[in-house]
Amino acid sequence: MNTTNIYFVRHALPDYSWLDDATMPLTQVGRDDSLAVLDSLKTLFFDFCISSPYKRTLQTIEPLVYEKKLKVHIDERLKERVRGNIGENGDVLLKKRWENFDFHEENGESMNSLQQRNMEVLSKILEQHRGETILFSTHGAALSSMLNYFDNGFGYLDFIRLQCFTPYVLKICFDKNDKIIDKEEILIIDKK
Template sequence: MTNLYFVRHAHSAYTPDELGRPLSERGFTDMPKVNEILTAENIDIVIASPYKRAIQTVEGVAAYIGKEIVVLEGFKERNLSPVPVEDFNHAITKVWDDFSFSLEGGESNNMAQARGVETTYTVLDNYKGKNVVIGTHGNIMVLIMNYFDSQFDFPFWKKLDMPDIYKLTFDGKELRSVSRLWERR
């Protein structure tokens, strides 16, 4: 069995700089609990999206196991639009209502999901039988989970916490179980 620990990044204050946006004070306050949960899981490897907030969320685990974070582009957040959208809630609802719809220059759910699943399969091939932390983002995480089990949908995404941690157990490339490890104190 291979265990993938998908970690939605901790809270970050919004800025238009998607790549460089750091964790907020609240995000850093949640880091000890993230580290406590994940270091108890006998982690072998830590992977992250290239976005600063995703890396910051899992860097304590990487330090604990004494390994560098492997950065994989495929786990970056879905590109809803290359420019800030006027009504985020309307835009995000629209792409979840129609998986083939995308805003101009953005990714549809189908496109983002295909990218995320391809990257997940690569991780499953490269780290078979390992415990792998993946620092990522809410939308791409749920799109990946949705590919393997449709119960992980838009209403599920809306209920995610920041951070949030889900353990997905795979037998080869078949999802066997999902469990939530994060609980706000």
Template sequence: MNTCIYMIRHGESPKTEGNERTRGLSEKGRLDSEKIIELLKDEGITSFVSSPYKRAVMTIEGLAHFCGQEVSVIEDLKEFMFSTEDKVVGDQEVYAMVRKMFETPDYVPPMGESMTECQQRAVAALKEILTIYKGQRVAIGTHGLVMTLMMNHFDNQYGYEFLMNTSKPDIYKMEFNEDTLVNIDRICL
């Protein structure tokens, strides 16, 4: 039996409250998390894991509770570190750095990490999830760049252009046979 991973990019999150780890969802983000419940409630998802960032957890916890489950947090699924973990970085600055990093994957922003480092830690976490939850359907609360880097590891068509065309939230169902990717489908909200 194949393992299905539902990559669920977090909903809209205001960059005016808290820090990177603690900022939650906007009103639109909260409403979208309700839509995710309706969309995925019949998928047979049995396990829920997430980045430790509040916005990622909040995006999938309603679905987890609907399914009678809790969300397990995995530190290595955290957002790409653009700077110090607590500093909120504005969209314009982020997008400029992301473009540069896709052109030079080993570029390290000041006090951040390289795309290569981020991809290695996130893919290692995903491979562990594939082992632990083999044959199950698992929802992962994630971030756009981290999701893209995990998908890119298995299929290089998922790069900068793909990332720039994702939405908040967004859902991609990845189907694996053991640790080999066999299919990716976007589930539209």
């Protein structure tokens, strides 16, 4: 069987006090935990590496990229969900976005939009890199939206579970028809 193995890496712990989402760096704890990502994946050979353009996703895979001498392909479509005006009802809005994928807060992005742009990238990778092993650095909402695409039973509570995992590595094996045939959680660092 000609399987494609993708290792999705959800970024390590960022500095949430940072105002600009795109340049938000990892905390020192997050940088230290990026070494756990290296340790969990260092025996693998990667044919292709792709990442969100955001600083925290790049910093999370930086030790692995350096050790493996990987070229990182950056795709703007893999950025985090555009956050709008959340106010004090952040948790209520979060749940509402999962109940209605077209819903978005003022100036924010819907889960449908997030899912569509991430799936455009993932579909192209599956088409162009069939049978290869891929490193894919991403965000919690983006990864959750892709998991929901393949299994609409993946919902709000599953996303809430992943929210605390920073970093998190999930291996997904796809068959030649781009169907998921296996999933394995490789690394979970729970920051509850």
